[in-house]
Amino acid sequence: MRVVRVASLAVAGALLAASGLVAQNLTIGNTGPFQGNCLPFVCAGGGPIKYSQFQQIYAASSFGPVPINIFGLYFFNRNQGAQAGQLDGSTYQISLSTVPTTLAAFVAGQTPIPVGVNNTSIFSGALGGPLNIGIALHFSFAPFLYDPSQGNLLMNVNISNFTTVPPTPNDGMDADNSGSCALMARVWVDHFQGQTGGGAQCGGSLITGFDVSPVTPPTVTPEPVTMALVGLGLTGLAGFSRRRGRRRLTSPPASFPRGTAS
Numbered sequence: 001m002r003v004v005r006v007a008s009l010a011v012a013g014a015l016l017a018a019s020g021l022v023a024q025n026l027t028i029g030n031t032g033p034f035q036g037n038c039l040p041f042v043c044a045g046g047g048p049i050k051y052s053q054f055q056q057i058y059a060a061s062s063f064g065p066v067p068i069n070i071f072g073l074y075f076f077n078r079n080q081g082a083q084a085g086q087l088d089g090s091t092y093q094i095s096l097s098t099v100p101t102t103l104a105a106f107v108a109g110q111t112p113i114p115v116g117v118n119n120t121s122i123f124s125g126a127l128g129g130p131l132n133i134g135i136a137l138h139f140s141f142a143p144f145l146y147d148p149s150q151g152n153l154l155m156n157v158n159i160s161n162f163t164t165v166p167p168t169p170n171d172g173m174d175a176d177n178s179g180s181c182a183l184m185a186r187v188w189v190d191h192f193q194g195q196t197g198g199g200a201q202c203g204g205s206l207i208t209g210f211d212v213s214p215v216t217p218p219t220v221t222p223e224p225v226t227m228a229l230v231g232l233g234l235t236g237l238a239g240f241s242r243r244r245g246r247r248r249l250t251s252p253p254a255s256f257p258r259g260t261a262s
Helices: 009-019 103-109 224-250
Strands: 003-005 024-028 035-037 050-058 068-077 091-099 120-126 134-146 152-160 173-176 184-192 195-201 208-214
Touching (some): 050 103, 068 173
Parallel strands (some): 003 134
Antiparallel strands (some): 091 152, 184 195
């Protein structure tokens, strides 16, 4: 298994351990039958066509209704006819953000969209190394807070310093080729013989695994002044109740019958 970690992995582990949150794995994409796709981690730079940007958008509905922490991404090589190969050795900058763009509008635009205001880098560096069968690539990073109610999730990949090593004859990583835009979609920018092009489609998006954990609401601790005021209020109520009780014992009701002198 090829594991890629950023420097903030220790921070991610410490935060999760301190919070006591339970990690879960969520996989998005139709898992079969599926085929492979070499973009963006297998054939971005080594072939005659160079790919400088890749985006994949994930439907918010796949993540549920409440905010979550995302701290890992998985990509797979398990498709029919899967074979080992090599990851592209170009330099990658990968980030996550929340965007209001719908999947249909994303594909219709045919070009990359602006990243969200909460755009957060999760990896920066060269890849390379073996593309194994099974879990082919795993990124671990400090938790990214994602709120599905605020929009869809966008993975943005910028690629530079293209490798000169040709890609191995391999069909790439597992891709959802159902052709449906219900779960995810992709867009890319390519360069060939001095011309810049690109495209977008629902089919071919990489099946993606996510390490996630729930976000727990913060525990509210009363301030000392608030606690003192509450204590004074309870003390006052107790004193008031005692005084009313004494009045009931010493003051006969107005309807109490008066005695007559004998």
